[in-house]
């Protein structure tokens with residue numbers, strides 16, 4: 223039986239096993255997908271399990287998307303450019319790291335039919351998924367990317383990867399066409415983002431990487447101001463879709479039932 227695992231810390235909230243095991247069953251594969259809470263010093267032995275074929279694929283979530291890189295033999299261009307890995311497998315006897323968060327975000331944006339061409343994208347946060355969102359936004363033709371994070375030190379690391387992004391102080395709201403919440407603010411229903419959206423105008427997209435709860439305070443602000451808004455559910459489903467396709471060489475089905483698996 224083939225073995226797959228998602229690693230992170232914390233990990234109990236992860237719905238990746240629900241999605242992957244559903245697709246595994248649907249396709250009659252002899253495989254199982256589990257979740258594992260790890261610490262930094264467990265990464266080396268986990269990757270050596272991949273090398274030895276004891277584990278066939280790994281998904282990586284917070285806080286290891288960057289930390290896992292030194293243990294890998296090779297990276298895709300996307301993983302190199304974002305310095306982030308969320309999907310690992312053995313390729314030509316080498317432990318290979320790829321980043322499907324980029325495709326996940328692109329698919330999700332395509333699905334809601336919002337054109338990023340020549341748009342200003344304003345990103346809140348500097349966590350593990352931000353480099354992927356920046357890279358995907360650039361690929362989709364955005365003209366300017368502005369990032370704001372409460373802790374300046376953390377956002378400087380992202381500036382080192384993408385020199386052409388603009389940084390602004392936490393609390394300020396510049397002119398933008400797309401605003402993306404990539405902070406963890408909103409995971410708790412009572413979380414509020416203290417930003418002033420009263421003068422932002424119309425035809426904007428409010429995008430929240432969070433999908434549970436499905437409508438955060440941030441998305442509600444987008445809704446109340448008459449703008450388009452979307453949560454991170456499709457991005458999550460599509461990053462899993464791309465990982466599944468890489469591992470099993472099968473395009474899994476995405477339908478209402480798949481998406482309902484994430485309503486927990």
Ligand code: ATR
Nearest residue numbers: 284347348349350351371372373376404405406407
């Ligand atoms: P992830 O990789 O999932 O984004 P993370 O690395 O813990 O997780 O990042 C969480 C993000 O939410 C960070 O950008 C964090 O800001 P700091 O770098 O200043 O910690 C942001 N965040 C969390 N709580 C916040 C709060 N109360 N106000 C503003 N930003 C917050």
